[in-house]
Amino acid sequence: MAKGQFQNCIFILIGLFFSAVIKWLLPQLTHGNITGGFTGMLCGLAASFWFTNIAWLTFKTPIRQSDLDSVLEKYHYQQTEQGYYELQIAKYRRFKSQRIYISNDGNDITLEGPYNTLKRIINHLNK
Structure with missing residues (x-):
């Protein structure tokens, strides 16, 4: 697997992990904020991918x-x-x-x- 493909897989796995945390764990703790947390996570991953790809x-x-x-x-x-x-x-x-x-x-x-x-x-x- 090429270096770029490995990095893409890591970003996808991190995105899935944090999506699961935001979708199922955070509502149990905060009663809301799913949309804001999910948007923040996606913006952070996109910026990280842009600057480190x-x-x-x-x-x-x-x-x-x-x-x-x-x-x-x-x-x-x-x-x-x-x-x-x-x-x-x-x-x-x-x-x-x-x-x-x-x-x-x-x-x-x-x-x-x-x-x-x-x-x-x-x-x-x-x-």
Whole structure:
């Protein structure tokens, strides 16, 4: 099972678990608030999924590393000593799923990182 599929399964299982808790357990304790709790849970899971969903992007067309570096700098990413790119924000606000890893096998460049950032990189490079 691919890394993304595993993450999707975890999100679905967490959603089902919290749905069961909100649907059957909370009414016993609070006598209501099911709709608000369910809405809050779905919004929280959606935001978590959006910010932590990991994607892979492969460029088959020739692209210069300097162009890629300038786009990453535009989005406040900087290369670390370990070779990956990390956001330049306060350390307590960083998490591993924000990192971007670049691998170059000669013909193709592959990026691994957050889906929403890779989507912006594609849009910027296709202009």
